[in-house]
Amino acid sequence: MxxxxxxxxxxxxxxxxxxxxxxxxxxxxxxxxxxxxxxxPNGAGKTSLFNTIxxxxxxxxxxxxxxxxxxxRIPAPxxxxxxxxxxxxxxxxFRGMTVLDNIKLGRHAHxxxxxxxxxxxxxxxxxxxxxxxxxxxxxxxxFLEIDHIRHAPVSALSYGLxxxxxxxxxxxxxPEILMLDEPVAGMNREETEDMARFILDVRAEWGVTVLMxxxxxxxxxxxSDHVVVLNFGQVIARGTPAQVQADPEVARAYxxxxxxxxxxxxxxxxxxxxxxxx
Amino acid sequence: MRIGTLKESYVAxxxxxxxxxxxxxxxxxxxxxLLFPFMANDYWLYMACLVxxxxxxxxxxxxxxxYTGLVSLGQAAFMxxxxxxxAILQLRWGTPLALNLLxxxxxxxxxxxxxxxxxxxxxxxxxxIVTIAATFIAHFLxxxxxxxxxxxxxxxxxxxxxxxxLDTSFRLYWLIVPVTVxxxxxxxxxxxxxxxxxxxxxxxxxxxxxVLGIALLKYKLLSFGxxxxxxxxxxxxxxxxxxxxxxxSFPLSMSxxxxxxxxxxxxxxxxxxxxxxxxxxxxxELLKLVFDLLPGGADLTVFLAPVRLVIFGALIIVxxxxxxxxxxxxxxxxxxxxxxxxxxx
Amino acid sequence: MDMDWGYLFEVSLTSVMGGGLYALAGLAxxxxxxxxxxxxxxxxxxxxxxxxLFFTFAAMWALPLWLAIPAAVLASGVLGxxxxxxxxxxxxxEPPISAFMVTIGLGSVLVGLVEMIWSADQxxxxxxxxxxxxxxxxAFLAPKIxxxxxxxxxxxxxxxxxxxxxxxxxxxxxxxxxxxxxxxVGINVxxxxxxxxxxxxxxxxxSGIIVGSIGGISSSMGVFGLTVLVVVIVGGLDSVLGxxxxxxLVGLVEGLAGAYLGGEYKLLATFIVLVFILMVRPYGLFGTRxxxxx
Numbered sequence: 001m002x003x004x005x006x007x008x009x010x011x012x013x014x015x016x017x018x019x020x021x022x023x024x025x026x027x028x029x030x031x032x033x034x035x036x037x038x039x040x041p042n043g044a045g046k047t048s049l050f051n052t053i054x055x056x057x058x059x060x061x062x063x064x065x066x067x068x069x070x071x072x073r074i075p076a077p078x079x080x081x082x083x084x085x086x087x088x089x090x091x092x093x094f095r096g097m098t099v100l101d102n103i104k105l106g107r108h109a110h111x112x113x114x115x116x117x118x119x120x121x122x123x124x125x126x127x128x129x130x131x132x133x134x135x136x137x138x139x140x141x142x143f144l145e146i147d148h149i150r151h152a153p154v155s156a157l158s159y160g161l162x163x164x165x166x167x168x169x170x171x172x173x174x175p176e177i178l179m180l181d182e183p184v185a186g187m188n189r190e191e192t193e194d195m196a197r198f199i200l201d202v203r204a205e206w207g208v209t210v211l212m213x214x215x216x217x218x219x220x221x222x223x224s225d226h227v228v229v230l231n232f233g234q235v236i237a238r239g240t241p242a243q244v245q246a247d248p249e250v251a252r253a254y255x256x257x258x259x260x261x262x263x264x265x266x267x268x269x270x271x272x273x274x275x276x277x278x
Numbered sequence: 279m280r281i282g283t284l285k286e287s288y289v290a291x292x293x294x295x296x297x298x299x300x301x302x303x304x305x306x307x308x309x310x311x312l313l314f315p316f317m318a319n320d321y322w323l324y325m326a327c328l329v330x331x332x333x334x335x336x337x338x339x340x341x342x343x344x345y346t347g348l349v350s351l352g353q354a355a356f357m358x359x360x361x362x363x364x365a366i367l368q369l370r371w372g373t374p375l376a377l378n379l380l381x382x383x384x385x386x387x388x389x390x391x392x393x394x395x396x397x398x399x400x401x402x403x404x405x406x407i408v409t410i411a412a413t414f415i416a417h418f419l420x421x422x423x424x425x426x427x428x429x430x431x432x433x434x435x436x437x438x439x440x441x442x443x444l445d446t447s448f449r450l451y452w453l454i455v456p457v458t459v460x461x462x463x464x465x466x467x468x469x470x471x472x473x474x475x476x477x478x479x480x481x482x483x484x485x486x487x488x489v490l491g492i493a494l495l496k497y498k499l500l501s502f503g504x505x506x507x508x509x510x511x512x513x514x515x516x517x518x519x520x521x522x523x524x525x526x527s528f529p530l531s532m533s534x535x536x537x538x539x540x541x542x543x544x545x546x547x548x549x550x551x552x553x554x555x556x557x558x559x560x561x562x563e564l565l566k567l568v569f570d571l572l573p574g575g576a577d578l579t580v581f582l583a584p585v586r587l588v589i590f591g592a593l594i595i596v597x598x599x600x601x602x603x604x605x606x607x608x609x610x611x612x613x614x615x616x617x618x619x620x621x622x623x
Numbered sequence: 624m625d626m627d628w629g630y631l632f633e634v635s636l637t638s639v640m641g642g643g644l645y646a647l648a649g650l651a652x653x654x655x656x657x658x659x660x661x662x663x664x665x666x667x668x669x670x671x672x673x674x675x676l677f678f679t680f681a682a683m684w685a686l687p688l689w690l691a692i693p694a695a696v697l698a699s700g701v702l703g704x705x706x707x708x709x710x711x712x713x714x715x716x717e718p719p720i721s722a723f724m725v726t727i728g729l730g731s732v733l734v735g736l737v738e739m740i741w742s743a744d745q746x747x748x749x750x751x752x753x754x755x756x757x758x759x760x761x762a763f764l765a766p767k768i769x770x771x772x773x774x775x776x777x778x779x780x781x782x783x784x785x786x787x788x789x790x791x792x793x794x795x796x797x798x799x800x801x802x803x804x805x806x807x808v809g810i811n812v813x814x815x816x817x818x819x820x821x822x823x824x825x826x827x828x829x830s831g832i833i834v835g836s837i838g839g840i841s842s843s844m845g846v847f848g849l850t851v852l853v854v855v856i857v858g859g860l861d862s863v864l865g866x867x868x869x870x871x872l873v874g875l876v877e878g879l880a881g882a883y884l885g886g887e888y889k890l891l892a893t894f895i896v897l898v899f900i901l902m903v904r905p906y907g908l909f910g911t912r913x914x915x916x917x
Contacts, residue, residue, distance in 0.1 A: 054489045080491030092486035094479050096546065104472075105479055109491030111472045115500060118474065121467035129471060133291075173491065347720055351727070396898045400905040403662050403723055407852045408901075410664075411894045414849070418887060534731050541724065584743075587735030594728030598721050599713045 005068070007032045007177060007209050008053065013062035015045075015052050015233075022048035024233040025062070030177065035203065035210045037220040039244075040230035041253055046213040047089055049230070050181050053211075054086050055079040067176075081109035085175025087166040089182045089213070093154040099165050100150045103136050106172030140168050143205070144198060160191035164198070171202065178202065180212045184219060192216065199223060217266070221245070229253065311459075315451045323447035325559070330451075330458040331515045332555040336539045337458075337465045337548065338508020343537065344545030345474065346501040347481030348402040351533045352393065352409030355416040356386040356506045358528035360513025365432040365523055366425060375437045379457070379514040386510025387503045389416075394502040398495060402484075405502070413530050420525035431524030434517060444518065454515050461508060466548045468504075477501050478546070531587060538590045541597050544606030553605040558593075562586055633762035634882040635875060640764070640772035642874015644830050647775040648851040649858065649866030650782060651826035656860050657799040658819035661711060661722045665730035666827060667848015672733050673699040673828025674748065674835035674844065675741060681749045688751050696828045703824025707817050730845060737842045745841040752836055771833040778829055779867065782822075791818055799861070849890075850877065853897045859910020869908060872896075 006029035015023040023045045030036050038046045051057045053064060055076030063072045071079055085106070093102050111132065117125035141147050144164055149157060154165060163183060170178055183199065184192040196219055203210060214220050220227060221241045229237040229244055231253040237244055244250055248258035255263060315323060339353050360382035367378045389412075397408040420426045436445040437453065444450050468474040476497045479487035488494050517523055535558060543554015565585060569578045597604055652666045663669075677695035680686045686694065706729060714722045752770040756763060786792030798805040798815045806812055831840075834847060854873045858865025873893060880892030906912045 051489075056485070056489055075493070076488045077491045077493040080489065086489065088486055092483050094482040094487075096478050096482050097475070101475055101478075105475045106490060108472050108476060113471045113473065115468075115473055115504070118468045118471040119464035121470060125467075125471050169490070343720075347718065349720060349724060349727075396901040400901060402720070404856060404901065406664065406723070406727075407849075407856060408897065410849055411853070411890070411897065414846075414890050415894060418891065422887075531731070534727060537724065537727060580742075581739055584735040584738035587731050588739065589735075591728040591731030591733075591735060594731070595710055595725050598725050598728070599710060602717070602721065 005032070006030055006065075007067060008211075009063075009065045010049070010053070011063045011065070013049070013052060013059045013064060015048055015057050016060050017057070021233050022057075023052060023059075023230075026230070026233070026235055027062075028228050028235065028238065030209060030211055032176075032209055033207060034226060035212070035224045036226045036228060037224035038211065038213045038228050038230060039215070039217070039220055040236075043232075044230040044253075045233035046230055047181060048233070050086065050179055050211075050213060054084055054179065077109060080173060083174070083176035084179065085170040085173030085177070086179035087163070087170045087181055087183060089185065091159075091162045091166055093162055093165060093169070095153070095155045097154065098151050099146065099154055099157070099168075100133075100136070100141075102154055102165055103140060103168045103172045104132055106169040107132055107136070107174070110174055136172060140171050143201070144168050144171075160187050160194075163187065163191075163195065167195075167198065167202075171206070175208060177209045177211055180210065180214075182213055182215060184214065184216050192219065196223060311455060315448050320447055323451055325563070327447055327450050327454045327519055329556050329559045330454045331512050331519060332536070332539065332559050333552050334458045334461050334515065335509050335512035336536055336543065336555040337462055337551040338505040338512065339536045340540045340543075340545065340547070340551045341465055341468065341477065341508070342501050342505035344540055344547065344550065345469065345481060346477040346498065347484075348398070348498060348502065349406040349537070350409045350502065350505065351406050351530065351537070352390075352412045352416075353505070353509050353536045354528040354530065354532035355409070355413040356389055356509035357513030357516060357532075358416055358420060358523075358525075359386040359389045360510030361517035361523045361527070362420065362426055362432070362513075363510070364514040364517040365434050368434055368437075369432060370425075375439055375453070375518070379511055382514030382517075383507040383510040386513065387507040389510075390502050390506025391499060394499050398498040398502065402498070409533075410530065413528075413533065416528070417525050420528075426525075429525060431522060431527070434521045434523075436521065437518045450519055454519065457511065457515060461511065462548060462552070465508075465551070473497075473500070481546075531590070534590055534594075538594045540604075542593050542604055544604030545602075547604070547606040549609065550604050550606035553609065557605060558590070561589060561593075565589070629761050630882075632760070633764070634878055636759060636762055637764055637768055638875045638878020638882075639871050640768050640874075641878060642871040643772040643775040643779075644834055644870075645851055645854045645874050646867045646870025647779055647833075648827060648830040648847070649854040649870045650779060650863060651823040651830065652851060652855045653858075653861065653863055653866045654795075654823040654826065655819050656855070657863075658795050659711065659816050660719060661726070662719070662860070663823070664723065664726040664852070665733060665845075665848070666823075666851050667845035668730040668733035669699070669703070669824055669827040670831035670834065670847060670851075671737060671840065671842070671844040672702060673824070673831035674840045675737055676828065677832045677835070678741070678746060678748055678840060682746075688749070692751075692832065695832060696825050699828035699831075700821045700825045703820040703822075704817055706824070707820035711820065712813065712816065730848075734842050734845060741842075743842045745839050747839050748832070748836045750836065765837075767837045771837055774833055775830065778826065782826065783863070791815075795819060850893055853893050855907075856897060857900045857907055859907025861911060862907065862909035865907050865909035 008030045010026055010028050013023055013026045014021060026049060038049065040046055048057060052059055055074065059072060063070055065071065066082060066084070094105065111128055113125045113128050117123065141150055144167065146161065146164055146168060149161060154162060157165065167180065167183060184195050187195065199210065200223065202208060212224065224241060227239065227241055227244045228235060229250050236249045236253055237247040245264050246260055248260050251260050251263035252258045314326065318326065335353060335357055339350065342348050342350055363382045363385040364378045367373045367381060393408055393412045394405065397404040421429050426432065436443040439453070442449065444453055476487070476492045479490070479492055480494060480497055484494055539554035539558040540551060542557055543552065544550025565582060569582065572578060601607065648666060648670055652663055655661055655663050673695055676698045677691060680694050681688060681691035710725050710729060711722055714725060752767045754766050757766050757769045758764065786795060794805070794810045794815050795818060797810055798812055802812060834844070850873060854869045855866055857873060858869030873896060876892050876896050877889045881889045900907065
C-alpha cells in the first residue's frame with residue numbers, strides 16, 4: 001500500500017487536546033494527482049486531522065512529511081507557502097474584506113511586497129498587485145464564475161457562494177494539495193452539483209492533488225479515487241470507494257450494524273440524484 | 279490586446295481614488311489645504327496644525343486598532359518618545375529636522391517592539407494592559423533622567439529649515455500638514471497590498487489567517503511597530519510645534535483621546551482617522567466656547583478637564599454602541615442619500 | 624551589610640496582607656470575565672466609584688457606618704447593573720474588542736464624574752477600622768492593613784462559598800464553562816451576565832472602601848486597577864485561584880520593591896513581574912489555555 005513518492009504522508013499521527021485523543025495513530029499517504037476523501041461519523045477526527053496537516057495542531061506523536069520533508073515542526077504559515085492550501089468547515093472568510101481581497105489574501109505567502117514597498121506603493125508593490133489581480137481574475141474568478149460578486153462584502157453572500165469564495169481563496173494559495181473541509185456541507189442539490197463540477201474542473205485544469213473531508217456520500221463515491229474512513233480518531237478502513245462500501249467495519253461505524261447491503265443501499269441512494277443529473 | 283486593456287482597467291480599479299467625482303473632490307481638498315494658510319487667522323492656523331498632528335497619530339493608531347484589531351493605550355507615551363528624541367537630538371547635536379523626525383519614529387517604534395514582543399505573543403488584549411503600564415514607566419523615565427530634563431522637561435529652539443525659523447503657526451503649517459498628508463497616503467497605500475490584507479485578516483479571524491500563510495506574531499508586531507512609528511513622528515511634530523515638552527505632556531488621557539478619535543471617526547478607515555481627529559480636537563475648543571457663554575464662566579474653568587474626560591469616554595461608549603463605524607460611515611450614508619435624492623434608498 | 628530579617632518579615636507580612644486587597648479586586652474582575660468574557664479595564668475606576676459613594680454617604684450625608692457601607696455597596700451594585708444593561712449587553716455578539724474599548728470609555732467617564740462632583744483632591748474616608756497596633760512576633764503591622772486583609776479574606780471566603788452552593792452561583796459557573804449548554808438547561812444567561820456585573824461592582828466597592836480607608840481616596844485611585852489587571856494576567860484571566868494567589872504574590876513583590884528600592888519602583892517591579900509571566904507562562908499561573916477552533 002506504500003506509494004512510491006507520496007506528496008503527503010502521515011505516520012502514526014496522534015493528536016490530543018485536554019487529555020482526549022482527537023486523532024490516534026493515523027497513518028495514510030496521498031500520492032500526487034490523487035483525490036482522497038476522508039470520511040467518518042461526526043467527531044471521528046477528520047477536521048482535527050486536517051488541522052494537524054495544515055499545522056494548526058501539533059501531533060503528540062508521529063510525523064507528517066510533505067514531498068519527503070518532515071514538516072511536523074514547521075509552523076502553519078510556512079506550510080501554506082510550501083503548497084498546502086485549504087478551505088474551512090465553518091466558513092472562515094474575512095468579513096471586513098470584499099470577495100476580491102479575500103481571494104487575494106490567499107496568495108499572501110507567495111508575494112514579496114515589504115512594508116516600505118507597501119507604504120510607497122511604487123514599483124514592486126504596484127507591479128505585484130497588478131499581476132496578482134490579473135491572475136486572480138483570469139484564473140480563479142472567471143473559472144469559478146464569481147465575477148459578478150468580486151466587489152461584494154463577503155458577509156452579504158449566500159452560504160453556497162461563500163463556500164465557493166473559500167475555494168477560490170484556497171486556489172489562490174497556489175496549492176499542491178488542495179484540502180477541502182466539507183465543501184458542500186449545508187448546500188442545496190444544485191449548489192452541490194455546481195461545486196462537484198468545480199472540483200473536478202480544478203483537478204483537470206490545475207492538476208492539483210485533493211484531500212477532502214465530506215459527509216455527502218454521493219459526492220465522495222463519485223469523485224474520489226481513494227477513501228480513508230475514520231472513527232473515534234482511528235482509521236477503520238481504506239480503499240477504493242467500492243471497497244469501502246463493502247466493508248462491514250464501515251457499516252458498523254455509520255449504521256451501528258455490520259450490514260453492508262444496507263450501507264450500500266444508503267450510499268447508492270445518496271449518489272443517485274447526481275448520477276441522474278450527469 | 280484585450281489583456282492589455284484588461285490589465286489597465288484592473289489598475290484603475292485598484293486606484294485609491296477611483297471615480298471622477300473623487301478626483302474632483304481631491305483637487306478641491308488640495309486647493310483648500312494650499313490656500314488655507316493665506317486666509318486663516320492665527321487661531322485657525324494653530325488649530326490646523328494641532329489637528330494635523332492629531333490626525334497623524336490617529337492614522338497610526340487606526341492601523342493597529344481599526345485594521346488589525348489590537349488596542350494600544352500607549353499612543354501618547356510613544357508620541358512622548360518621539361518628542362523627546364527630537365528635542366534631545368536638536369539640543370545636543372543640532373541635527374537637521376528630517377533626520378530628527380525619522381529618528382523620532384524609529385525610537386518610538388523600537389519602544390513599541392519592546393512592549394509588543396511579550397504582550398503580542400498571547401492575546402491581543404494584553405497589549406492594552408501592557409501599554410498602560412508602559413505609559414507610567416515612560417513617565418517615570420522622562421521625569422527621572424537628566425538628559426530628559428527631569429520634571430521640568432525640555433525647551434527647544436524653533437526648527438530651522440533652509441535658513442528660516444519655523445516659529446509661527448503659518449510656517450509650521452508647511453511642515454506639519456505635508457508630513458501628515460504623506461503619512462495618510464502611506465497608511466492608505468498599505469491596504470492595497472498584502473501587508474494591509476494580512477492586518478485585516480488578523481482582525482477578522484486570526485487563527486485561520488495563520489493557516490492561510492500569515493505569520494501572526496510578525497504581522498502583529500509590524501502593525502504595532504508602524505502605529506508606534508506614526509506616533510513617534512507625530513510626537514516629533516508635536517515637539518516642534520509646542521517647543522516645550524514635559525513628562526506631563528503625554529498622559530494616559532491623551533491615549534484615550536486618540537482611541538476616542540478613531541472610534542468616533544471610524545475604525546478601519548483613513549477618512550475615519552481624519553474626521554475623528556479633527557472632531558476630537560475641536561471638542562475641547564467647543565467646550566471652552568460653551569463655558570464662556572455660561573454665566574459664571576470663569577469659575578467653571580476648573581470643570582474643563584473633567585468634563586473633557588467625561589465627554590471623551592462617553593463618545594467612545596456611544597459610538598461603539600450606536601455607530602460602531604463612526605463618522606466615516608455617517609458621511610457615506612449622507613453621500614448615498616444625496617446621490618439618490620430625491621428617491622428613497 | 625547584614626540582612627535585617629525582622630524587617631524583611633515585617634515588610635513581607637504587610638505586603639502580602641496588602642495583596643489581599645488585590646486578590647479581592649482581582650476576584651471582582653475574574654467574576655465578570657468568567658461569566659461574560661469581557662475584559663473590564665475600568666475595574667480600578669469601579670473601585671474608586673465605590674469608595675466615593677461611601678465617602679458621600681458617610682462623610683457628606685453623615686450616615687452611620689452600619690448604614691453607609693451597605694448603602695455604598697448596594698449603590699455600586701446598581702451601577703454595575705446599569706453598566707451591563709446600557710453598555711455591555713448591546714455589544715453581545717460584537718467582537719470582544721468592542722466591549723473592551725467600552726470599558727476604557729467607562730473608566731474615563733467615571734474619573735471625569737468623580738473630578739466634577741468631588742474634585743481631583745485627595746480625601747480622607749472616616750476611620751472605621753480599629754487603630755490598635757497589631758504585632759505578630761516582633762513584627763509590627765499597620766492596623767488598617769491588618770483589618771483590611773481580614774475583611775478582604777472574609778469577603779473572598781463568603782463569595783467562594785456562595786458561588787459553590789447558591790443556585791445563582793451554580794448558574795454563573797455553568798455559564799462560564801459552557802454558554803450554549805447553560806442555555807439548553809434553562810439557565811437565564813442574560814440574567815447571569817447582569818448578576819456577574821452586579822456582584823463584581825459590589826466586590827470592587829468593598830475593596831475600594833478598604834483601599835480608601837487605608838490610603839485616602841482621589842480621582843487617580845484607578846491606578847490601583849492597573850495593578851489589579853497585572854494580578855489577573857499573572858493569575859490567569861479566568862482563574863479565581865489565580866487571582867487569589869497572584870494578588871498575594873504581586874502584593875509581596877510590590878511591597879518589597881517599595882521597601883528596599885523606594886516607592887517609585889513599585890510599579891516598575893509589578894511591570895517586570897507582568898512581562899516575566901507573559902514570557903514564561905503566557906496564560907498565567909492558573910489560566911486555561913484556550914483551545915481555539917478553526
